[in-house]
Amino acid sequence: MDAFNGILKFVLNQKTVIGYSFLALLTVGSERLFSLVAFKCPCSAENAVYGLVFLFAPAWVLLILGFFLNGRSWRLFTGCCVNPRKIFPRGHGCRFFYVLGQITLSSLVPPMMWLSVALLNGTFYECAMSGTKSSRLLGLICDGKPKECWEELHKVSCGKTSMTPTENEELKLSLQAQSQILGWCLICSASFFSLITICYARCRSKVSYLQRSFWKIYKQKEKEQLENTFLDYANKLSERNLKCFFENKRPDVFPMPTFAAWEAASELHSFHQNQQYYSTLHKVIENGLQLSPEAEEETTLVLVGTDHDV
Numbered sequence: 524m525d526a527f528n529g530i531l532k533f534v535l536n537q538k539t540v541i542g543y544s545f546l547a548l549l550t551v552g553s554e555r556l557f558s559l560v561a562f563k564c565p566c567s568a569e570n571a572v573y574g575l576v577f578l579f580a581p582a583w584v585l586l587i588l589g590f591f592l593n594g595r596s597w598r599l600f601t602g603c604c605v606n607p608r609k610i611f612p613r614g615h616g617c618r619f620f621y622v623l624g625q626i627t628l629s630s631l632v633p634p635m636m637w638l639s640v641a642l643l644n645g646t647f648y649e650c651a652m653s654g655t656k657s658s659r660l661l662g663l664i665c666d667g668k669p670k671e672c673w674e675e676l677h678k679v680s681c682g683k684t685s686m687t688p689t690e691n692e693e694l695k696l697s698l699q700a701q702s703q704i705l706g707w708c709l710i711c712s713a714s715f716f717s718l719i720t721i722c723y724a725r726c727r728s729k730v731s732y733l734q735r736s737f738w739k740i741y742k743q744k745e746k747e748q749l750e751n752t753f754l755d756y757a758n759k760l761s762e763r764n765l766k767c768f769f770e771n772k773r774p775d776v777f778p779m780p781t782f783a784a785w786e787a788a789s790e791l792h793s794f795h796q797n798q799q800y801y802s803t804l805h806k807v808i809e810n811g812l813q814l815s816p817e818a819e820e821e822t823t824l825v826l827v828g829t830d831h832d833v
Contacts (some may be wrong), residue, residue, distance in 0.1 A: 550636040557581070558646045566681035570654025578647040582634035589630025596626050598791055609790070622791055628720070635713050642706030645699035652698050653679045668694060741801045749804075 562577055564570060590596050599622055603610045610619045641647050653676050655661060665672035672694060675684040679694050686694070730738070760777055767774045780788070784807065792803040800806035 547636055547640075550633070550640050553581075554637065554640045554644060558644060562646060562650075564646075564650035564653075564680040566653075566678050566683060568654060568677065570650050570677050570680070571652075571656070572654070574647050574649070574651025574654065578638070578641055578651060581641075582637045585633040585637055586630055589633055590626065593626050593630060595622065595791065598789060599623065599626070601789070602786075618791075618793065635709070639706050639710050639713075642702050642709060645702035648702035648705070649695060649698040650680050652701070653677050664694075664698070738801050745802055745804065 557577065565573055599610060599619070652660070652664065655664075655676070661673055661676065664676065669686055669690060671684060671686050675686070676694075678684045679691060679698070682688070682691055684691050728735070756779075760779075763774055763777060787807045788804050790803045792800070792806070798806070800809060
């Protein structure tokens with residue numbers, strides 16, 4: 524039992540690494556499936572468009588899905604059209620762009636993985652480059668190759684050129700090598716940029732390593748208990764409503780957070796050294812919450828102990 528608990532704890536501690544590993548395997552599998560089943564290079568003047576669509580369209584879809592599946596995106600934008608002050612609070616106007624940058628960086632991981640895997644495979648790049656009409660690119664690709672390369676480059680992927688099979692294969696390998704070089708350059712650049720970004724953020728952090736570790740554990744525990752509490756209260760409320768409906772009687776008072784409390788607890792949280800609140804919920808509970816006189820009309824919230832609107 525102790526061994527099982529140790530393994531479980533290790534998996535939970537390394538869930539980010541495991542998640543990215545699973546995402547990488549899923550990306551490799553999806554790319555191979557696209558290459559073998561869906562991708563058929565037309566070997567015509569449409570090669571460039573066809574290859575670029577298969578290279579960048581899935582990356583764009585993954586980027587959109589990254590934003591869509593990121594809970595912070597909806598926490599940031601929900602209600603912003605009704606109350607723009609939610610994303611541009613007084614004294615923290617740049618916070619919106621900071622949070623949006625964090626969301627964008629995390630959403631870029633899947634498309635970058637797709638582009639890296641697709642370039643390392645070389646199939647999409649080979650098809651796209653074989654359809655180029657640029658004289659400069661043709662000069663780079665066909666340098667030292669037979670003159671047929673200039674006229675029949677779009678047929679290389681299908682092996683239907685008038686060049687010898689050896690020359691055709693050499694040209695394909697050359698395009699695939701270019702693709703793999705670009706793929707490794709992309710991987711190295713993304714890795715270096717991620718390292719620099721994390722190092723800069725940690726160097727500028729006013730929170731110590733141990734306190735950051737505690738903050739991370741607290742957020743995880745609060746999230747788990749919040750989901751369980753949501754489920755518990757939803758079950759109790761639905762049970763009360765159904766019972767009153769079928770028994771045709773007035774319901775008892777059911778304690779629930781006010782609209783103001785829901786609004787305040789839904790804000791994105793930033794840690795401040797002079798205010799050691801480990802989440803938005805922690806801040807709301809510690810400060811207390813009251814409705815302003817205009818709340819009935821404008822849903823403006825004021826936290827007790829602060830001098831500005833939320």
